Amino acid sequence: xxxxxxxxxxxxxxxxxxxxxxxxxxxxxxxxxxxxxxxxxxxxxxxxxxxxxxxxxxxxxxxxxxxxxxxxxxxxxxxxxxxxxxxxxxxxxxxxxxxxxxxxxxxxxxxxxxxxxxxxxxxxxxxxxxxxxxxxxxxxxxxxxxxxxxxxxxxxxxxxxxxxxxxxxxxxxxxxxxxxxxxxxxxxxxxxxxxxxxxxxxxxxxxxxxxxxxxxxxxxxxxxx
Amino acid sequence: xxxxxxxxxxxxxxxxxxxxxxxxxxxxxxxxxxxxxxxxxxxxxxxxxxxxxxxxxxxxxxxxxxxxxxxxxxxxxxxxxxxxxxxxxxxxxxxxxxxxxxxxxxxxxxxxxxxxxxxxxxxxxxxxxxxxxxxxxxxxxxxxxxxxxxxxxxxxxxxxxxxxxxxxxxxxxxxxxxxxxxxxxxxxxxxxxxxxxxxxxxxxxxxxxxxxxxxxxxxxxxxxx
Numbered sequence: 511x512x513x514x515x516x517x518x519x520x521x522x523x524x525x526x527x528x529x530x531x532x533x534x535x536x537x538x539x540x541x542x543x544x545x546x547x548x549x550x551x552x553x554x555x556x557x558x559x560x561x562x563x564x565x566x567x568x569x570x571x572x573x574x575x576x577x578x579x580x581x582x583x584x585x586x587x588x589x590x591x592x593x594x595x596x597x598x599x600x601x602x603x604x605x606x607x608x609x610x611x612x613x614x615x616x617x618x619x620x621x622x623x624x625x626x627x628x629x630x631x632x633x634x635x636x637x638x639x640x641x642x643x644x645x646x647x648x649x650x651x652x653x654x655x656x657x658x659x660x661x662x663x664x665x666x667x668x669x670x671x672x673x674x675x676x677x678x679x680x681x682x683x684x685x686x687x688x689x690x691x692x693x694x695x696x697x698x699x700x701x702x703x704x705x706x707x708x709x710x711x712x713x714x715x716x717x718x719x720x721x722x723x724x725x726x727x728x729x730x731x732x733x734x735x
Numbered sequence: 736x737x738x739x740x741x742x743x744x745x746x747x748x749x750x751x752x753x754x755x756x757x758x759x760x761x762x763x764x765x766x767x768x769x770x771x772x773x774x775x776x777x778x779x780x781x782x783x784x785x786x787x788x789x790x791x792x793x794x795x796x797x798x799x800x801x802x803x804x805x806x807x808x809x810x811x812x813x814x815x816x817x818x819x820x821x822x823x824x825x826x827x828x829x830x831x832x833x834x835x836x837x838x839x840x841x842x843x844x845x846x847x848x849x850x851x852x853x854x855x856x857x858x859x860x861x862x863x864x865x866x867x868x869x870x871x872x873x874x875x876x877x878x879x880x881x882x883x884x885x886x887x888x889x890x891x892x893x894x895x896x897x898x899x900x901x902x903x904x905x906x907x908x909x910x911x912x913x914x915x916x917x918x919x920x921x922x923x924x925x926x927x928x929x930x931x932x933x934x935x936x937x938x939x940x941x942x943x944x945x946x947x948x949x950x951x952x953x954x955x956x957x958x959x960x
Contacts, residue, residue, distance in 0.1 A: 575878070577886035604871035607878040635860055642867030646829035649874040653800070653832040656881050660921075661802035696885070 512542055512620070520620050523565055523591065525643075529636035541626030547613035553597065556608035560600035562624040566590050569617025573609050573648075574693070583659070583696040585609065586651040594619075595645055601628045602645065614690075659696045668705050669733040671695050672715075676724055684722040737767055737845070745845050748790055748816065750868075754861035766851030772838035778822065781833035785825035787849040791815050794842025798834050798873075799918065808884070808921040810834065811876040819844075820870055826853045827870065839915075884921045893930050894958040896920050897940070901949055909947040 512520070520542060521527045530538065545564070547553055553571070554561065564571070571588040573596055588594050595602070596609040601624065630637040658667050671694060675684045688706065692699040706722065709715050714730050716723045724730060737745070745767060746752045755763065770789070772778055778796070779786065789796070796813040798821055813819050820827070821834040826849065855862045883892050896919060900909045913931065917924040931947065934940050939955050941948045949955060 575882060575885075577882070579886075581886060583881075583885055602871065604868050604875060606875040607882070635864060639860060639864045639867065642864065642871055643829050645874070646827065646867055646870055649870070649877075650829060650831040652874075652878070652881075656877075657800060657802075657832070660800075660808055660884070661804075661806060 511539075512544065516544075516620070517542070520565055523593070525640040526634065526636040530630070530634060534630060534634060537626050538622060538630065541623045543621050543623070545619050545621045547617045547619070549613055549615050549617075551613045551617075552610060553613060554594075554609070554611035556610075560624045561597040561621060562627050563598045563622045564594040565620045565622075566592050566594070567618040567620060569619075570614040571611055571617060571619075572614045572693075573611050575608070576610050582610075582693050583655075584694050585655055586648060587614065587694070593644055595641060595648070598624055598627055598641075600624065601631050602641065605645070655696065664697065664701060664705060665708070665733055667695050667697075668702065668709075669730050672722070672724065673727075673730055673734065676727070682724045682727070684724070685720060686722070687720055736764075737769065741769075741845070742767070745790055748818070750865040751859065751861040755855070755859060759855055759859060762851050763847060763855065766848045768846050768848070770844050770846045772842045772844070774838055774840050774842075776838045776842075777835060778838060779819075779834070779836035781835075785849045786822040786846060787852050788823045788847045789819040790845045790847075791817050791819070792843040792845060794844075795839040796836055796842060796844075797839045797918075798836050800833070801835050807835075807918050808880075809919050810880055811873060812839065812919070818869055820866060820873070823849055823852055823866075825849065826856050827866065830870070880921065889922065889926060889930060890933070890958055892920050892922075893927065893934075894955050897947070897949065898952075898955055898959065901952070907949045907952070909949070910945060911947070912945055 517539065527535075544567075547569075552558075566588050568590055571594055573585045573588070573594070574582045575585065576582055594611060596605075596611055599605045599609070631641060632638075658670070662670075668691075671691065672684065675686070676682055688702045689699050692702045695702070706715070706717060709730075710717055712729065714724065714726050716725055742764065752760075769792075772794075777783075791813050793815055796819055798810045798813070798819070799807045800810065801807055819836060821830075821836055824830045824834070856866060883895070887895075893916075896916065897909065900911070901907055913927045914924050917927045920927070931940070931942060934955075935942055937954065939949065939951050941950055
């Protein structure tokens with residue numbers, strides 16, 4: 511069973527919490543657990559069973575689509591405090607496509623298991639409603655990624671990605687491999703490698719063993735304009 | 736005011752109808768109208784005002800995204816009996832991306848205007864809920880289009896498109912220009928033109944003034960496998 515602080519944290523994130531009856535709250539409490547996934551773990555795929563709703567505590571999850579040939583396109587990344595609903599997509603009949611979810615780093619999360627979630631969804635329209643709403647926010651994220659991939663030249667996409675990363679961490683160093691970056695921006699490692707070299711030659715960044723250091727942020731910003 | 740048959744048709748398509756109060760039904764009735772759009776008319780864009788919910792009566796609408804350079808990628812097409820919700824997206828806060836909607840042919844539709852729809856959405860959770868649900872179905876359509884564009888070779892994509900078209904019309908003739916096909920499959924006219932020539936040489940189809948006639952359906956199906 512989770513402790514009081516943990517329950518409070520989870521409840522504060524669930525928009526529908528105040529709309530639950532006492533019995534429903536009880537059901538939810540009894541079906542919440544802490545789960546841990548090691549870096550690289552695939553916690554949801556088309557073959558896996560439906561887990562339930564995950565709330566990221568620490569770490570990071572990544573949702574992506576996968577072609578038959580193994581090409582990955584990242585849809586979005588989930589940070590602490592965010593919900594993963596694709597791991598409960600068996601409950602949402604209107605979602606008919608396959609998404610994979612991996613732990614990008616060692617990740618701790620809270621899980622509301624699928625049985626309880628499914629029951630709450632069926633029983634309480636506010637649960638169903640807030641689930642749909644959260645999924646639609648992801649729809650917007652996905653459209654953003656797609657527009658980038660379909661419409662932007664690669665130098666712009668990579669520049670936007672690097673600027674996002676340094677803004678998120680508030681630090682000019684980015685600790686990601688070229689392979690990771692390729693997955694995040696929906697490209698191939700070779701293409702990322704080539705463009706990073708161009709950026710390096712232009713005096714925008716420096717590369718050294720798995721680390722990229724931005725040395726001219728303004729020049730990077732100019733690329734995006 | 737719409738006649739009894741028309742109202743009955745609309746109500747049968749609205750999942751939430753039976754959940755409305757008499758006053759809400761009255762409000763809906765008073766705010767429904769018949770609208771007609773000529774072929775090529777842009778009825779929704781990032782600049783246009785929010786119209787409301789459209790139910791296609793006859794004709795066809797197309798939803799697409801548009802790059803700054805004017806490149807279009809079709810998200811999906813709406814046939815008679817289907818709803819267009821992007822024209823009411825100002826009510827749905829979780830949708831933060833811009834979609835354009837055009838009439839592909841002369842199109843008649845029923846419109847529930849945005850004022851009444853917005854009021855019903857706020858007032859009645861079942862209206863909100865069924866709106867989210869319908870939007871999520873579109874999310875699945877969009878993911879399908881995206882996977883095609885990102886993952887499939889172009890010959891497969893075009894073959895799938897042509898097979899879909901003849902299945903939909905139950906007729907081996909397709910009356911679409913190369914330009915239209917290019918928009919539907921998210922490609923350029925030149926690319927479509929080239930691939931249609933290849934298909935023609937392979938004895939799969941024949942082309943003549945704006946019409947494509949499939950003469951070897953099995954060969955087309957083999958391409959998809």
